[in-house]
Amino acid sequence: MKMTEQHLNQALSRMGLIKSGPVRIGLLDATASVRAESGFGDQYWVRVALVKDATTWVRPNANEEAQVLTDRVPMPRIINRTEWEETDPEQGNIRQVRGEAFEHIEASPISKEPAITEAPNVSDEWWRQLRKAHDIIQMSEGAGPGRAKFGVLSRIRKVAGATVDTTGLKWCASHGDFHWANLLSTPDLVIVDWEGYGFAPVGLDAATLLTYSLSHPPTADRVREVFSDVLSGKQGFLVQLYMAEMVMSGIRAGFHSHLEHPIRDHVKSLLNR
DSSP: OOOOOOHHHHHHHHHHHOOOOOOOOOOGGGGGEEEHHHHHEEEEEEEEEOOOTHHHHHHHHHHHHHGGGGGOOOOOOOEEEEEEEOOTTTTTSEEEEEEEEEEEOOEEOOOOSOOOSSSOOHHHHHHHHHHHHHHHHHHHHHOOOOOOOHHHHHHOOOOOHTTTTOOOOEEEEHHHSSSGGGEEEEESEHHHHTTTOOEEEEEEEEEHHHHHTTTTTTHHHHHHHHHHTTTHHHHHHHHHHHHHHHHHHHHEEEEEEGGHHHHHHHHHHHHHH
16 A cells, blocks of 8 residues: 555644645655654654554564664654554455654765665764664564565565575674664764664675675765775675675666676675685
8 A cells, every 4th residue: 555645634633733744655655754843843753654463564663663772873753653444445345554753853864765875964973873883783672573584585685596504693683674774974973764674694784885885986985984894704794695686686686786786796796705
């Protein structure tokens, strides 16, 4: 079911908020969001989306679960939420729609797209904040089951072959979608979109950022420098292969076509080490 301005209006009405900016429709119409305010002038960012079916998305409440990190990681707090049922006009089944009101933060995404094609306009301090936040996320105890081990291993083997040694793969908490459109600058760091929060292979977030940086080699080099210890060794090798295949699957579906050749070169370099 596609999210529309009508869904936003329903959420705003249920939470007693007033639209105060242009509506933004997300990728594949999966989300709709808008700046809003209360009658007292408090500013919020309101987002509506379908509540993921637990059979297809293991962490349907990941956004809320990630709130345990708000005192340690720069991220918006959820101030209010509302849910209601609607009939999906395409499938005919009943779906749950969720609206969430986040505290509004004056910040801009580093890129409008997950991948970056020019140097990010951020300071050295922003990079230090990024590494600190990354490490805090990895140590979080609030994350639950995330990516299926079978799926991770199968993607690695698809790239590296069935005989690749995947023993000893380590797991930890992960943001799960650590790319340039989810990293903001105020100019200090802010991290948004926590729907992928859960357990994943150690290094997933660093490997995600690296993969989406391959379209701008100097930025890719900076990511390698900042996360050199995370991306090194057997663990770093495997998680980079996994993320390369993850993004390649998106390319095969019609997204990020400009990343195809950089990713192929990246994988070739990894396998020829």
